[in-house]
Amino acid sequence: xxxxxxxxxxxxxxxxxxxxxxKMVDVAKDAGADYVKFQTFKPKELVSKxxxxxxxxxxxxxxxxxxxxxxxxxxxxxxxxxxLKEYCSKVGIGFLSTPFDLDSISFLETFxxxxxxxxxxxxxxxxxxxxxxxTGRKIVMSTGMCSIQExxxxxxxxxxxxxxxxxxxxxxxxxxxxxxxxxLSAMNTIKEATGKAVGYxxxxxxxxxxxxxVAMGATVIEKHFTLDKSMDGPDHKASINPAELxxxxxxxxxxxxxxxxxxxxxxxxxxxNKVIARKSIVASREIKKGxxxxxxxxxxxxxxxxxxxxxxxxVLGTSAIRNFSEDELIEI
Numbered sequence: 001x002x003x004x005x006x007x008x009x010x011x012x013x014x015x016x017x018x019x020x021x022x023k024m025v026d027v028a029k030d031a032g033a034d035y036v037k038f039q040t041f042k043p044k045e046l047v048s049k050x051x052x053x054x055x056x057x058x059x060x061x062x063x064x065x066x067x068x069x070x071x072x073x074x075x076x077x078x079x080x081x082x083x084l085k086e087y088c089s090k091v092g093i094g095f096l097s098t099p100f101d102l103d104s105i106s107f108l109e110t111f112x113x114x115x116x117x118x119x120x121x122x123x124x125x126x127x128x129x130x131x132x133x134x135t136g137r138k139i140v141m142s143t144g145m146c147s148i149q150e151x152x153x154x155x156x157x158x159x160x161x162x163x164x165x166x167x168x169x170x171x172x173x174x175x176x177x178x179x180x181x182x183x184l185s186a187m188n189t190i191k192e193a194t195g196k197a198v199g200y201x202x203x204x205x206x207x208x209x210x211x212x213x214v215a216m217g218a219t220v221i222e223k224h225f226t227l228d229k230s231m232d233g234p235d236h237k238a239s240i241n242p243a244e245l246x247x248x249x250x251x252x253x254x255x256x257x258x259x260x261x262x263x264x265x266x267x268x269x270x271x272x273n274k275v276i277a278r279k280s281i282v283a284s285r286e287i288k289k290g291x292x293x294x295x296x297x298x299x300x301x302x303x304x305x306x307x308x309x310x311x312x313x314x315v316l317g318t319s320a321i322r323n324f325s326e327d328e329l330i331e332i
Contacts, residue, residue: 002259004214004252005199007096007117007222008033008245012074015233021076021084023227027242029093032249036093037117037222040081040108041100043071056175057234070234078107085111105131113137115165117222120144120173120201123154133161140220141166142201144173148193155194167220168194170213171201175238182209187216203238207248214255223248278304281315283324291320298330306330 008028014021021038028036051067061070076084081097088095098117099105105128115138122128123146132139139158143151151168158166170187182204191198199220200213210221226239240248266274284299291297293315300309306329307315318332 001256002219004218004256005035005220006033006249006252007035007037007220009037009201009222009224009239011037011039011224011235011239012071013224013226013231013233013235013239014038014074014076015231016074016076018076018080018083020227021080022087024225025084025087025091025093027225027227027245029091031225031242031246032253033245034094035096035114036088037096037098038076038081038084039100039119040097040104041071041075042103043068043075045101045103046071053234054175056238060234060237061232074233081107081111099132102127102131105135109135109137115140118142120146120171124150126157129154129157130161133158133163136162136164138165139163139167140169140199142169142171142222143190144171144201148189151190152194155196165197167197167199169199169201169220169222172203175203175235176205177203179204179206179209184209184213184216187213187218191217205238205240207240207244207251210248211251211255214252215259221252275303275305278302279309280304280306281309281312281330282306283326283328283330285326287320287324289320289322293318293320293330301327307332 008031010021010024014024025036047067049066049068053067053070057070085095094114096113096117097108098119099108100119116132118132118139118141120142123141123143141154155166168190170190172181174181187198187200197219199218200210201222202210203224210223214221224235224239225245226236226241229236229239229241279300279302281298282301283297285297287297315330315332321331324330
């Protein structure tokens with residue numbers, strides 16, 4: 001059975017509080033996610049003082065402040081991340097954090113994470129991609145806002161450094177993403193164009209799309225979650241709450257089981273119903289021994305423990321080997 005890697009994206013929904021970040025680790029662990037993921041950045045290295053906020057950020061935070069001012073409120077210290085990594089190990093969930101600048105790459109490289117998670121905004125950042133690739137670690141990369149050619153170019157850069165594995169996540173970077181803009185079929189377009197395994201990073205408000213992505217072949221699912229959607233901050237309203245995260249994980253695990261092997265055969269759970277649901281050739285009225293069997297004295301009825309109706313023409317025209325009462329299974 002294929003195991004889908006589920007990344008519970010805490011992002012900056014801790015609002016700069018280590019205590020809230022630690023609670024989010026507990027929520028992700030309780031939900032059954034494989035990893036909880038944060039974001040590591042130095043605000044001045046990430047955005048200039050002239051950078052405006054996205055429209056969705058203006059709607060969910062102070063519209064007058066700059067992106068830099070907003071991000072300063074959402075940072076954790078290096079010591080906080082070290083403590084979070086240790087806490088994840090203690091409770092038994094994988095730790096991830098996405099770096100957004102070169103210094104953060106260097107810092108997080110000491111964490112020995114299972115893989116790097118590259119965000120959509122860095123796909124066209126050559127110095128960033130080279131720094132990530134030089135670590136020689138597996139990479140999972142979101143592809144929001146990207147053309148196929150941009151994705152291919154980024155993959156080419158990463159492959160120059162013998163990255164052991166690259167997984168590409170289809171993504172739409174609008175928060176929240178309208179369903180009509182998801183374009184989930186593009187996930188397989190990316191797979192065909194690059195030959196890489198694919199997954200899906202979701203920013204819709206529901207649970208349906210990531211579950212559908214698993215059914216379509218996603219190997220990784222990433223989803224933002226929050227402790228409370230009503231909290232102040234840019235991403236809370238586009239995130240799912242703890243109860244929804246748990247339902248999402250359960251749904252994905254159920255779909256994993258349901259996908260199966262692709263081989264069409266009788267399943268163990270069907271065996272007991274086979275005889276009950278199928279039909280056999282039976283006498284439609286009393287039949288005397290030696291009487292010719294025809295469509296006037298035979299019919300098909302449940303159960304299916306006699307001669308299959310698929311043998312109908314083989315039975316027609318033969319002589320009854322004994323007396324048969326109505327509904328009795330025909331024997332030849």
